[in-house]
Each structure stands twice: as C-alpha cells, then as structure tokens.
Amino acid sequence: MNAPNPGQGHLAHPLFANVDLHCHSLASDGTLDPESLAERAHSAGVSLWALTDHDTLSGQDAARKAAFALGLAYLSGVEISISFCDETVHIVGLGFDEHNLDLRSKLDLLRLGRQQRAQEMSEQLAKAGIPDAYSGALAYANDPAQLSRAHFARYIVQIGKVRDVRSVFQKYLTPGKPGYVPHVWASLDEALSWIHTAGGVAVLAHPGRYRLNSGQERKLFEDFKALGGQAVEVVTGNHSREHVQKYASWASDYGLYASRGSDFHSPDESYIDLGKLPPLPASCRPVWALLEERGTLGLIS
Numbered sequence: 672m673n674a675p676n677p678g679q680g681h682l683a684h685p686l687f688a689n690v691d692l693h694c695h696s697l698a699s700d701g702t703l704d705p706e707s708l709a710e711r712a713h714s715a716g717v718s719l720w721a722l723t724d725h726d727t728l729s730g731q732d733a734a735r736k737a738a739f740a741l742g743l744a745y746l747s748g749v750e751i752s753i754s755f756c757d758e759t760v761h762i763v764g765l766g767f768d769e770h771n772l773d774l775r776s777k778l779d780l781l782r783l784g785r786q787q788r789a790q791e792m793s794e795q796l797a798k799a800g801i802p803d804a805y806s807g808a809l810a811y812a813n814d815p816a817q818l819s820r821a822h823f824a825r826y827i828v829q830i831g832k833v834r835d836v837r838s839v840f841q842k843y844l845t846p847g848k849p850g851y852v853p854h855v856w857a858s859l860d861e862a863l864s865w866i867h868t869a870g871g872v873a874v875l876a877h878p879g880r881y882r883l884n885s886g887q888e889r890k891l892f893e894d895f896k897a898l899g900g901q902a903v904e905v906v907t908g909n910h911s912r913e914h915v916q917k918y919a920s921w922a923s924d925y926g927l928y929a930s931r932g933s934d935f936h937s938p939d940e941s942y943i944d945l946g947k948l949p950p951l952p953a954s955c956r957p958v959w960a961l962l963e964e965r966g967t968l969g970l971i972s
C-alpha cells in the first residue's frame with residue numbers, strides 16, 4: 672500500500688458490508704425492472720447498491736425510489752460504452768448528478784448510434800439467415816435506442832436457432848461473426864469528462880474482459896489515470912481469481928481505488944447474482960471510501 676487508506680475508519684460501518692455497484696435493468700439489457708432489482712439486492716443482503724445501465728439514466732429514478740423504500744443505500748450509476756484501440760471498453764460512472772443535462776444529452780447521442788448499429792445488425796443477420804431480427808429484438812426492449820446485442824441474442828434463442836445466449840454470441844455476435852457490426856462509441860476522454868462534469872467518479876469496468884494486448888492494456892490504465900479516472904473493478908461477475916489478484920495489484924500500482932459489482936443482467940444469463948461476489952482483497956482501497964469522503968453517501972460516522 673503506497674498511501675494511507677482514506678475513509679478507513681468508516682469501513683467497518685454496516686453500509687459497507689456488501690456493496691454491489693454494477694448491474695442492469697430493463698432500461699438497458701437486463702431482464703428485471705429496477706424495483707425487482709432493488710428487492711433482489713436487498714434480500715441478498717446488499718447494503719450499498721447502484722444500477723448501472725448501458726448508456727442510459729432512464730432507470731435511475733425508479734431504482735433510487737425503490738432502494739429508498741427498502742432502506743437500501745443507493746448511488747447513481749451508468750455504464751458508458753467507449754472505443755479504445757478498436758475494442759469496446761466500458762466505463763462505469765458512480766455518484767454523479769443524474770439530472771445533469773450535459774451528461775443526459777451526450778448519452779442520448781450515444782444511444783442514437785446504438786439504434787443505427789441495431790439496424791445494421793439486423794441487415795447482417797438477415798443475410799446470415801435470421802430475418803426480422805430488429806423487430807424481434809425490440810420485443811425485448813422498451814426503446815429502439817437501448818437495443819443491445821443481448822436483445823438480439825434473446826430473440827435468436829427464442830426462434831430456436833441457437834440453444835442459449837452465450838452460444839449466440841459465439842456464433843453470431845462477436846467480432847468476425849456474421850451479425851457483428853463494428854461500432855465507434857464515445858472516446859475515453861469524452862466518457863470521463865461527462866462523468867466528471869456531472870460530479871461523479873469514473874471506474875474502469877471489468878478489465879479482464881477486453882481483448883487488448885499488454886501494451887494496449889497498460890495504455891488503457893495510463894490514459895484512464897491521466898484523464899482523472901479514479902477506480903477499477905477488481906471483483907466483478909466474470910473475473911477469475913487470477914484477474915482479481917492482477918487488478919488488485921494494478922489498482923495499487925496506478926493509485927486507483929477498487930470497485931466490486933456483479934454485472935448482474937438476468938437470473939437466467941448472469942455469471943453471478945447480485946450481492947454474491949467475494950470481498951475485495953485486503954490490499955484494495957474500496958471506491959466507497961472515496962465516495963464516502965466526497966460526501967456522496969451521506970454517512971454519519
């Protein structure tokens with residue numbers, strides 16, 4: 672540990688017993704509404720929660736209200752799609768002002784690109800023998816601008832082409848496969864500036880999942896840090912024990928706080944349920960200590 676742990680005195684507080692700062696609702700590509708997620712988090716013993724839908728804040732109000740009604744501490748959240756070295760990377764924003772107009776309008780534009788990509792995906796899938804995928808996928812979403820590869824995958828399972836969502840990704844929806852459409856999302860710089868302008872903390876999501884070589888991965892961490900990014904997800908849905916060790920060590924090398932989030936999407940599809948993750952390694956400085964220091968949590972010590 673290079674620096675003393677700020678907020679350390681508060682870390683034994685019950686609010687921090689089981690923190691889950693990454694999941695999805697029907698507002699993006701999850702299958703449950705924010706109210707059901709709040710209940711699920713609460714009954715799993717989650718004490719501090721954030722809903723982090725892809726590129727949208729439309730579930731925030733409902734999530735916050737439902738959490739409040741259950742006595743569950745809540746932080747605003749979002750997961751922003753960016754492009755970095757030709758790979759799609761995700762940046763989670765936490766504890767920002769969810770009414771910030773600049774952030775909202777930038778996310779609106781990002782979702783417009785999502786909708787255009789969905790149309791192209793549908794055309795590609797039609798050529799690969801899967802007709803009507805746009806309307807099929809839309810049956811799983813509230814709004815064409817939220818359409819995700821996950822909605823297409825559910826439709827392709829529904830019509831009996833492939834047996835499960837994970838196999839659809841392998842067969843159709845990953846780079847080089849017939850339904851994959853390369854897309855340029857926001858830049859790292861943009862995502863961080865939107866989050867910071869809205870008063871939030873930026874977290875590099877699930878670094879173990881990207882197809883980056885070691886030089887590119889170092890550059891991602893360096894650029895993220897240089898642009899004011901403050902935390903990295905160390906414990907998350909599909910990180911192996913090796914990933915947890917590696918990114919705990921990188922967090923300390925780069926002076927980043929650590930986050931913990933299940934990335935829960937659906938009872939049928941997710942790697943791990945809300946609140947069921949292992950704890951952060953003891954060497955990590957939890958991002959909730961930072962959020963508490965900033966006064967975002969309103970905790971009285």
Ligand code: AMP
Nearest residue numbers: 700725752818819820821836837840936
């Ligand atoms: P999109 O943002 O529309 O490109 O979709 C990305 C989403 O698809 C991720 O957030 C996951 O929810 C889901 N996803 C990506 N890869 C896989 C995979 N191999 N298996 C299942 N779901 C995946």
Ligand code: MN
Nearest residue numbers: 695700821936
């Ligand atoms: Mn997703």
Ligand code: MN
Nearest residue numbers: 750761876877
């Ligand atoms: Mn993600």
Ligand code: MN
Nearest residue numbers: 693695750934
């Ligand atoms: Mn996610």
